[in-house]
Amino acid sequence: MQDTESIHKPFMLVRKKRFNLKQGFFLSLIRMLGFAGAITLFVILFFVAYNGIHVLSWEFITQPPVDAMTKGGIFPVIIGTVALTVFCMIIIIPIGVTTAIFLSEYAKPGLILNMVMMSIYTLAGVPSVVFGLFGLAVFVVAFNFGMSLLAGSLTLAIMVLPYIISTSEEAIKAVPNSFKEASFACGATKWQTIRKVVLPTAMPGILTGSILGTAKVSGETAPIMFTAAAFFTPGVPQSLFEPVMALPYHIYVLATAGTHIEETRPIQYGTALTLIVLVLGMNLLGIILRSRQRKKKAW
Amino acid sequence: MVNDKSIFTINDFSIYYGNFKAVNNIKLPIEANKITAIIGPSGCGKTTLLRSLNRMNDLITTSRVEGQVLFQGVDIYHKDTDVIELRRRVGMVFQKPNPFPSSVYENVAYGPKLKGIKKKSQLDEIVENALVRADLWKEVRDKLNESGLSLSGGQMQRLCIARSLAQEPEVILFDEPTSALDPISTANIENLLQQLQKTVTIIIVTHNMQQAARISEYTAFMYLGEMIEFGETDTIFVNPHNKLTEEYITGRFG
Ligand SMILES: Nc1ncnc2c1ncn2[C@@H]1O[C@H](COP(=O)(O)OP(=O)(O)OP(=O)(O)O)[C@@H](O)[C@H]1O
Ligand SMILES: [Mg+2]
Numbered sequence: 310m311q312d313t314e315s316i317h318k319p320f321m322l323v324r325k326k327r328f329n330l331k332q333g334f335f336l337s338l339i340r341m342l343g344f345a346g347a348i349t350l351f352v353i354l355f356f357v358a359y360n361g362i363h364v365l366s367w368e369f370i371t372q373p374p375v376d377a378m379t380k381g382g383i384f385p386v387i388i389g390t391v392a393l394t395v396f397c398m399i400i401i402i403p404i405g406v407t408t409a410i411f412l413s414e415y416a417k418p419g420l421i422l423n424m425v426m427m428s429i430y431t432l433a434g435v436p437s438v439v440f441g442l443f444g445l446a447v448f449v450v451a452f453n454f455g456m457s458l459l460a461g462s463l464t465l466a467i468m469v470l471p472y473i474i475s476t477s478e479e480a481i482k483a484v485p486n487s488f489k490e491a492s493f494a495c496g497a498t499k500w501q502t503i504r505k506v507v508l509p510t511a512m513p514g515i516l517t518g519s520i521l522g523t524a525k526v527s528g529e530t531a532p533i534m535f536t537a538a539a540f541f542t543p544g545v546p547q548s549l550f551e552p553v554m555a556l557p558y559h560i561y562v563l564a565t566a567g568t569h570i571e572e573t574r575p576i577q578y579g580t581a582l583t584l585i586v587l588v589l590g591m592n593l594l595g596i597i598l599r600s601r602q603r604k605k606k607a608w
Numbered sequence: 609m610v611n612d613k614s615i616f617t618i619n620d621f622s623i624y625y626g627n628f629k630a631v632n633n634i635k636l637p638i639e640a641n642k643i644t645a646i647i648g649p650s651g652c653g654k655t656t657l658l659r660s661l662n663r664m665n666d667l668i669t670t671s672r673v674e675g676q677v678l679f680q681g682v683d684i685y686h687k688d689t690d691v692i693e694l695r696r697r698v699g700m701v702f703q704k705p706n707p708f709p710s711s712v713y714e715n716v717a718y719g720p721k722l723k724g725i726k727k728k729s730q731l732d733e734i735v736e737n738a739l740v741r742a743d744l745w746k747e748v749r750d751k752l753n754e755s756g757l758s759l760s761g762g763q764m765q766r767l768c769i770a771r772s773l774a775q776e777p778e779v780i781l782f783d784e785p786t787s788a789l790d791p792i793s794t795a796n797i798e799n800l801l802q803q804l805q806k807t808v809t810i811i812i813v814t815h816n817m818q819q820a821a822r823i824s825e826y827t828a829f830m831y832l833g834e835m836i837e838f839g840e841t842d843t844i845f846v847n848p849h850n851k852l853t854e855e856y857i858t859g860r861f862g
Contacts (some may be wrong), residue, residue, distance in 0.1 A: 437661075495699075495771065495775065
């Protein structure tokens, strides 16, 4: 240890001497831009928290809305968003895993594979309202699921698809070739190798991808607006085929429709704050999981 | 030199990657229950030849072979060959220790479980046996449930040997198994290989000439895809017939 330090020290000195004005200028510019980004995030968070924190209470998150949603809590709204998120993940994990296995282990590289990958990645750039309309046409109308938890979760899942496929593929490609070779050398078939070595090794990455991907879409209004979201439901959904209230849509409804827009301002901020906490919580969970995996990786 | 003691007989055997001929028309007998070393400069085709003996080369889609490899008299490249069974009977240990990221126990039980052995007591016995044979049991008997990746480099390599031994193979192929290890771990592995040859035929690729001289009975010298010289190790090292062999083992190129 000491040896390396004494070796590196002279280099540090040299580098300090080389420090010049131009480099210094751009370095501070980059620092300032980064700082501005952090400030913006902080201001938004502070603004919502400042306006919403005083309505947050145990009652607010455990009671249903009352008096035409001008009073009471947002319990069914939270449950709706949580349900949409959970079912989205339940749908997305197996789809992501299967597609990624197929793409990275079975599909032969070539024109068709490139086209499929291109289309998947292009999906990532499609505006969310288009997914909403697609969900309306396919799940709500064609499959006859109606405006429902199921149709909404499926629509959200389709939005996550490009993200989950690329992260799963990455996770599967990151499995060292030496593991696969060891497995084949033990007399494993290709499928056994995938199931017992490749998937378990890639699984944490795939799960993290699903959490982060779902976190990305769980705050979206447009995809659930025509497929799942109800203006008001008296309680929590009893089946997959019922519409649900959801946090982003609830904010939209309170802030744009009805005659109590000003009166419900605090509830709007409280709902927004809850949504932010949920989404940030999911992101945080995903990020912690990911960094723990990176640390654990010994290969 | 082909005789009835040969477990492998390699006949006019060539290996291609696409149009590139990496191994050219090789003849080589491998005697059972002996250590055979394959030496030669980098890129001469040692790994390619070794990996063709349990058909690990099949994993490289561009690779293709010509000629014949007989394993106990059976052509392993015949279309009816059961590759899975071949790989169970001809195990492989790699240059870089590559235990799975699971427990020591699971690593060794991997092959037997694939074969369908489920009974805990039977698996326990196989695992213990293999670890004992790999000279690792004493060191890991109390950490069977710890990750295989938590072991030292030399221990990991012996774990990989145990993983292979758990299949009761007749042959184990070693591709520079000690090149990533320190001298003491290397010595341990060399001793282990000499123990193992009583029950397992060993073919080892090595860049370490002393290693080949120390542990092997037979040595094959390859150069640019050709088998230049093959014979008893003592002859090859003391009295090589071919000039190239002599130049290589005296360190004049490589
Ligand atoms: N997957 C591959 N595709 C194409 N060519 C390959 C491939 N693997 C090896 N080769 C080529 O085949 C030749 C023999 O390679 P091989 O790895 O068998 O050599 P080696 O004797 O094991 O060398 P080293 O001592 O460096 O391990 C080399 O010219 C190499 O470039
Ligand atoms: Mg090699």
